[in-house]
Amino acid sequence: MMKQLLGGMKWTGSATAINTSVQLLQWAVIARLLDPSEIGIMSMVAVIITFAQLFTDMGVGNAIIHKQNATQNQLSTLYWLNVMTGFTVAAIVFFSAPLIADFYNEPLLVELVHLVALIFCIIPFGQQFQYIMQKNLEFDRIAKTDITSVITGAVVAILLAYLGFGVFSLVYGQIVFHSLKSLIYGIQGWKDFRPSFYFKLREVKSFLGFGLYQMGSRSVSYLSSNVDYILIGRFLGAEALGVYQIAYQLVVVPVTKINPLITKVAFPLFAREQKNNESLSKGFTDMSKMLAVITFPILFGMMSTADVLVPVMFGDQYDASIVLVQILALLGIFRVLMNPNGSILLAKGRADIGFKWDLGVAAIHTLAFYLVVENGVEAVAWTYVILGVINFLLGRILLHHVIGLNAKQYFTGLSAPAIISATMAALVYGSYLLATQWWDSASVLLLAVLVLLGIGLYAILFISFDKHYLKELAGFLKRKKKLA
Incomplete structure (x- = not known):
């Protein structure tokens, strides 16, 4: 399983690195212009986009990956x-615009949400083909599509x-991103699998049953992950939410962008081993350590x-x-x-537990x-950590x-990357x-020096204290290369 995991990561890793860099650059530039x-306000819109998007496939996308026939x-x-x-979903979002604007007390949201509704008419035409490619482990095609869409x-x-x-x-950037992504998946997908004009719900009951739990799980999971945004925007206003959004974007990128580098590949592999708990346990432990090695530093x-x-x-205005x-x-x-838990539960067909x-x-x-939001954004952040x-x-x-x-x-397995990363951070x-006795604290040069120092320290410490893991990874890569 590790060999296939590393193979899929070749492409998802490239896409993640490029997409993450592009999106960070986008936020860095736009934060200085807005x-x-x-x-x-855009954070309020983003919550709506992502939440509504959870419903566009009725939760059956992962059911397609899970079911092998x-x-x-x-x-x-x-x-x-x-x-x-x-x-x-597009119609519901469109007609909900006045209610959303009233909730946040932001009249501009009416026009923005009306524009956003267009996205949900576009997404479905390419969405299923993405899941089929993921099931078939065609991560090269997925990576190229994602990179093109994100950059554009x-x-x-x-x-x-x-x-x-x-x-x-x-908002226009999001519309272009989703439109191009759906178009590319649609063009590629219709060449390999052309949906016929066939529609009988009774034949997909098992998919819908799986999908219902999956859709419910994703919905409440997203709510739990974004209720801080919702309440900060509602009770503290757009400016406080903007400050919180910038911090969250910096921190959430490794979680939401780097995690799928492994979990997107792991889920179809776990699904194939769904009856072998020993293999799943070892695979999950290996995957968790790999995530820690990448994201902890x-x-x-x-x-x-x-x-x-x-x-x-982002500039001094975001201090x-x-x-x-x-x-x-x-x-x-x-x-x-926590993020990889879902891959295991879905592979076991236990979307109900999730x-x-x-x-x-x-x-x-x-x-x-809700109990702490009036104490400010820092109180919300500490509550989130606990x-x-x-x-x-x-x-x-x-x-x-x-x-x-x-x-x-x-x-x-987690102890080595945790200790090494904490030590590196303390030294940095x-x-x-x-x-700072000689350099301005907002110096680009100082940041570059600290980043390079951190990378060097982490490499030295890892080679010194967990060389065995590096040799294990190198061995997998060499065996994969020989088989290629």
Whole structure:
């Protein structure tokens, strides 16, 4: 399984690196062209886009990956159902615009949400083909499509922001991104699989049953992950949300962009091994350590360089985001480790457990954030960290019951990257304190020096204290190359 995992990561890794860099560049440029309140308004719109998008495929996308024997007629029925659902979601979003604007007390949201509704008429035409490619492990095609769409959408958003379109630039950028992505998937997909004009719901009941739990799980999971945005925007206003958004974007990128580098490849592999708990347990432990090795140094590094990173990337107007970056980086560590749980539950066909779990988390998050939001964004961030720790620990117990996860092996695997990353971060922060005696704290050169120092320290420490893991990875790569 590790060999196939690394093979898929070749393409998803390239796409992740490029897309993450492009999106960070987009935010860095646009943050200097827009003020925090405009960033906050776009954050409100982004919550709507992503939440509504969860419903466009009725949750059956992962069911297509999970089930190994879907027929032509079943896939055709699901395709047209996806299209119909997309138009339904678009209509609901469009007519909900006044209610959304009233909730946030932002009249501009009416026009923005009306524009956003167009996206949900576009997405379904290419969505199913993406899932089929993922099932067939065609990650090269997925990567090329994602890279092209992200770059094009970012260029459009930056250009329009420069021309003075304000928050509309980000919305138009999203429309271009989703339109191009759907078009490319549609063109590629129709060459390989042409949906017939066939539609019988009774033949896809098993898909819909799986999808119903998946859709519910994704919905409540997204709510629990974004209720902080919703409540901050509602009670503290667009400017506070803009400051929080900038911090969250820096921290959430490794979680939402780097995690799929592995989990997108892992899910179809886990699905093939769904009856072998021993293989799943080992695969999950290996995947978690790989995620930790990649993301821990980034998150710890953000904590140690936030005083330089935020003003250099976004400007002095976002200095209030510095402490939020440091707090939310702690949250990012636990989010990284919790995210792969879904791949295991879906592979085992237990979307019902995922739904119930996420429903409980969403309820707790909503109540906790509601109780603390009036104390400010820092109170919300610290509450998020505490809940993240609890959620992570309970999640390990759940996986022990589902696949017999070996807690000792799991935590032993995570200990090396955690200790090495924390040590690296402490040394980098100490260097920062010394360097500010001679350098401006918002110096690009200082940030570059600290980043290079962190990379060098992490490499030296890893080679010194976990050389065995590097040799293991090198061995897998060599064997894969010989078989290619």
